[in-house]
Amino acid sequence: MRIVADLGKCEGLGMCEAMAPDFFEVDEDGVVDVLDAEPGEEHRTDLTAAVDACPVLALTLQG
Amino acid sequence: MSVERMVVVGASLAGLRAVEAARRAGYDGELVLVGDEVHAPYDRPPLSKAFLDPDGERGAGAVAQFRSEEVLRDELRVDLRLGTRATGLDTTAREVLLGDERLPYDALVIATGSVPRWLPGTDPAGPDGPLEGVTQLRTVEDARRVREALEAGARIVVVGAGFIGSEVASAARKRGLPVTVVEALDVPLTRSVGPEVGVACVELHRAAGTDLRLGVGVAGLDEETPDGPDGRRRVRAVRLTDGTTLPADLVVLGIGVRPATDWLEGSGVALHDGDRGVLVDATLATNVPGVWAAGDMAHVENPLFDGEQHRLEHWTNAADHGAAAARHALDPAAAEPVVTVPYFWSDWYGHRLQFVGTPRADEARVVVDDLATGGGLVVLYRRADRVVGAFVVDLPRVVMKLRRRVLDRGPWKEAVAFATGSEVPTPR
Numbered sequence: 016m017r018i019v020a021d022l023g024k025c026e027g028l029g030m031c032e033a034m035a036p037d038f039f040e041v042d043e044d045g046v047v048d049v050l051d052a053e054p055g056e057e058h059r060t061d062l063t064a065a066v067d068a069c070p071v072l073a074l075t076l077q078g
Numbered sequence: 079m080s081v082e083r084m085v086v087v088g089a090s091l092a093g094l095r096a097v098e099a100a101r102r103a104g105y106d107g108e109l110v111l112v113g114d115e116v117h118a119p120y121d122r123p124p125l126s127k128a129f130l131d132p133d134g135e136r137g138a139g140a141v142a143q144f145r146s147e148e149v150l151r152d153e154l155r156v157d158l159r160l161g162t163r164a165t166g167l168d169t170t171a172r173e174v175l176l177g178d179e180r181l182p183y184d185a186l187v188i189a190t191g192s193v194p195r196w197l198p199g200t201d202p203a204g205p206d207g208p209l210e211g212v213t214q215l216r217t218v219e220d221a222r223r224v225r226e227a228l229e230a231g232a233r234i235v236v237v238g239a240g241f242i243g244s245e246v247a248s249a250a251r252k253r254g255l256p257v258t259v260v261e262a263l264d265v266p267l268t269r270s271v272g273p274e275v276g277v278a279c280v281e282l283h284r285a286a287g288t289d290l291r292l293g294v295g296v297a298g299l300d301e302e303t304p305d306g307p308d309g310r311r312r313v314r315a316v317r318l319t320d321g322t323t324l325p326a327d328l329v330v331l332g333i334g335v336r337p338a339t340d341w342l343e344g345s346g347v348a349l350h351d352g353d354r355g356v357l358v359d360a361t362l363a364t365n366v367p368g369v370w371a372a373g374d375m376a377h378v379e380n381p382l383f384d385g386e387q388h389r390l391e392h393w394t395n396a397a398d399h400g401a402a403a404a405r406h407a408l409d410p411a412a413a414e415p416v417v418t419v420p421y422f423w424s425d426w427y428g429h430r431l432q433f434v435g436t437p438r439a440d441e442a443r444v445v446v447d448d449l450a451t452g453g454g455l456v457v458l459y460r461r462a463d464r465v466v467g468a469f470v471v472d473l474p475r476v477v478m479k480l481r482r483r484v485l486d487r488g489p490w491k492e493a494v495a496f497a498t499g500s501e502v503p504t505p506r
């Protein structure tokens with residue numbers, strides 16, 4: 016599974032970080048850093064929640 | 079009773095998240111989404127932000143639709159009833175009234191949100207009809223009106239220095255247009271974020287060159303003498319209680335909203351004595367079996383803040399609760415209290431404002447105060463020895479970490495130490 020963040024869309028609102036702080040962090044510039052782009056399958060529930068929480072639909076999970 | 083027909087009333091964010099969550103939970107039965115707007119659900123926050131930007135910038139003038147009608151109908155198998163208004167609710171027969179039609183349900187999610195208030199004499203549905211040049215900002219039609227006025231270089235008066243009014247003022251300043259904001263309170267935003275933050279917000283307006291008039295109300299609106307045969311009314315100026323008259327081509331009202339619950343009056347669904355919002359418990363259940371509610375019109379008990387009731391007008395609240403209400407409606411036995419930290423954001427004059435938690439606190443303390451020097455601002459809210467809220471300007475990195483502390487009922491002292499240790503200025 017791969018996390019893809021569209022940094023052109025991301026507005027740094029941080030909902031992904033709220034849902035899955037181990038995988039996302041809003042950085043100084045106010046856009047998301049993906050901390051681990053290829054997480055294990057066991058994290059799918061948390062990551063789906065994070066992807067769905069993004070108000071601007073900047074995140075997708077592939078695979 | 080297992081659910082065979084679920085009805086969701088209100089086709090905006092909360093309603094959309096409700097139908098999505100229902101299908102995701104594996105619900106295979108009938109799913110009806112009723113909404114009185116003619117559009118498929120679209121996103122409101124950009125309407126006062128990117129939508130008003132001059133052309134060439136991202137999102138300008140474009141409506142952010144969440145999902146197309148086709149996807150809703152074909153993929154999510156939603157019976158989509160757009161342009162359709164719920165007029166009443168029969169909780170005994172379990173039917174939603176749509177004018178003459180009766181729509182039966184086993185499970186109902188109410189998500190009709192809120193509608194902005196009008197100043198006396200300006201409601202288009204009132205006896206005098208519409209007063210042109212006066213608008214609110216809630217729908218895409220409203221946003222087009224504001225955008226057109228900005229493009230025409232209109233003289234704009236905003237009534238109410240809340241978040242939406244302030245965003246309109248930002249959009250005007252971004253185009254170099256003069257704008258006046260009239261606010262009845264001496265310090266704006268005291269109810270939603272407290273006076274400490276209100277004072278900081280005043281500075282943001284002033285620094286951007288917005289003419290902010292505090293502690294003064296609107297005495298009345300002057301109208302153009304109708305010249306055409308249609309005799310339509312058009313605004314010319316705003317008269318203030320201090321005797322000033324402000325000439326205006328466009329008046330934008332940002333004086334708050336009220337829950338859109340007229341259709342529920344007398345239905346048996348318990349409503350708030352004051353603003354008529356729907357009362358729900360921490361699982362989003364109303365007092366009527368099978369009826370759940372979410373979003374802008376719901377007063378929800380929040381276990382995180384000693385069971386206090388909050389009616390929030392926040393995007394994330396509508397999204398989270400819309401989904402939870404649908405899951406609970408489908409499987410009430412599994413319904414659990416929803417614990418969320420309220421969160422909203424707003425964009426003013428190139429600054430990002432973010433708030434997490436509750437402002438109802440024993441103390442609000444400004445712990446980082448570097449706005450004047452191009453840095454950020456952090457205000458923390460304390461209840462006893464706990465941190466319960468945080469207001470942050472231009473420090474996006476700290477917000478979700480403070481949210482985590484609020485969620486964990488974290489100690490006040492640690493939150494203060496964290497916030498003061500991370501005051502790296504972050505220009506946007």
Ligand SMILES: Cc1cc2nc3c(=O)[nH]c(=O)nc-3n(C[C@H](O)[C@H](O)[C@H](O)COP(=O)(O)OP(=O)(O)OC[C@H]3O[C@@H](n4cnc5c(N)ncnc54)[C@H](O)[C@@H]3O)c2cc1C
Nearest residue numbers: 088090091092114123164190191192373374391392393422
């Ligand atoms: C201009 C603007 C900017 C905003 N900016 C931000 C922001 O920056 N950050 C933030 O957190 N929040 C922001 N918000 C608030 C956020 O958009 C709302 O909290 C959110 O839209 C609430 O969703 P909802 O589904 O509960 O209600 P609504 O979006 O109000 O949707 C309710 C829907 O139900 C329909 N309806 C009402 N009555 C009936 C009826 N009887 N029958 C059928 N349909 C009915 C309405 O027409 C509407 O489509 C903003 C809001 C606006 C208007």
Ligand code: SF4
Nearest residue numbers: 025026028029031069
């Ligand atoms: S939730 Fe979306 S907008 Fe917010 S930081 Fe994450 S990716 Fe960016």
